[in-house]
Amino acid sequence: MTSAQIEIQLIACIVAIACAIPGVFLVLRKMALISDAISHAILPGIVVGFFVTHDLSSPLLIIFAAFTGILTVFLVEFIQKTGLVKEDTAIGLIFPALFSIGVILIAQNANDVHLDIDAVLLGELAFAPFDRLELFGTDVGPKSLWVIGTILIITLSLLITFFKELKVSTFDAGLASALGFSPVVLHYGLMTVASVTTVGAFDAVGAILVVALTIAPAATAYLLTKDLKKMLFLSVGLGVFSAISGYWLAHGLDASIAGSIASMLGVVFLSVFLFAPSTGMISVMYKQQRQKIEVLLLTFLLHLKNHKEKKERHVNHLGEHINWQKSQAKSVLELALKNNMIVINDDIASLTEKGNVFTENAINYITDHSEEAIEEMKKDFFLFRG
Secondary structure (H helix, E strand, C coil): CCHHHHHHHHHHHHHHHHHHHHHHHHCCCCCCCHHHHHHHCCEEEHHHHHHCCCCCCCCCHHHHHHHHHHHHHHHHHHHHHCCCCCCCHHHHHHHHHHHHHHHHHHHHHCCCCCCHHHHHHCCCHHHHCCCCECCCCCCEEEEECCCCCCCHHHHHHHHHHHHHHHHHHHHCCHHHCCCCCCHHHHHHHHHHHHHHHHHHHHHHHHHHHHHHHHHHHHHHHHHCCCCHEEEHHHHHHHHHHHHHHHHHEEEEECCCCHHHHHHHHHHHHHHHHHHHHCCCCCHHHHHHHHHHHHHHHHHHHHHHHHHHHHHHEEHHHHHHHHCCHHHHCCCCHHHHHCCCCCEECCEEEECHHHHHHHHHHHHHHHCCHHHHHHHHHHHHCCCCCC
């Protein structure tokens, strides 16, 4: 690998880590769309910052853009709190308005300033290594690497310092207030970090990839764990994996690096969405099907317990007595036999001792409406195991 390739991947990884940390809290606070709003609404802040400094590389642009990001959040919440519209509607009203203001300011006052809209929105990591930072005449590496690296260090320091406060205020703002934390300060502090991170990554990777790296890893990690610390580590890991694999995908296809990274983020999320062990779509469908068969099994066992006559317990007449199709009857009989709930002699089904106890416990559950009891009962009888 060339030094440029290493630098591109390093920048992409650091951006992924810096975006993933605030992204986790945005997802948990159900504010994922706000990152999209911030990534577009900071444009007027960048333009105003340029008017003041006349330098596109000035760090003051980050301050002005971060202020605009905070203003975006404030305006969205102000409109939402009126009760006239919901949060998603408020976001849809505010960020196009602010973005349009930025475009108008550029058109009217900065036509001679180079601003590549495609690069701003899509980003072009391939050019990042060419924008170098020099200190005392010495080349110290890509400017984007130092900018986003500094933001990442600040973000990590704030996360470590205020982790407990962020955790409490994210899950229970009322408890945070009772404990002496200020949910409002923490909220706007988080929005400030999100805004600064967005601005820092804006030039290197573009607005679209900033949103993707902020939300996709966090949303994917949320499907895999409900532990906050694990979610943070998973989000960072998934972001870094997508950044590196997306780069090499772009290298192989000779395509946009930012677009390839965003595509990998989508592939990773879709894979987890479908195949996650407990929350994936396939797993959920399997659980629903299993629960359906469990209900049918319980119905069958109750039928056997309440009917002693042989014709009611004949395996070939279940469809007549319980109104089942042949496939349903076959599945339930196999499950009952597998779990040693019944025995079949001369095509007549009878409850075993285990099946009788299971059925009595089930009747108690139905009578008491105790969810805990049914769960414990299923564990005791190893339903669907072995």
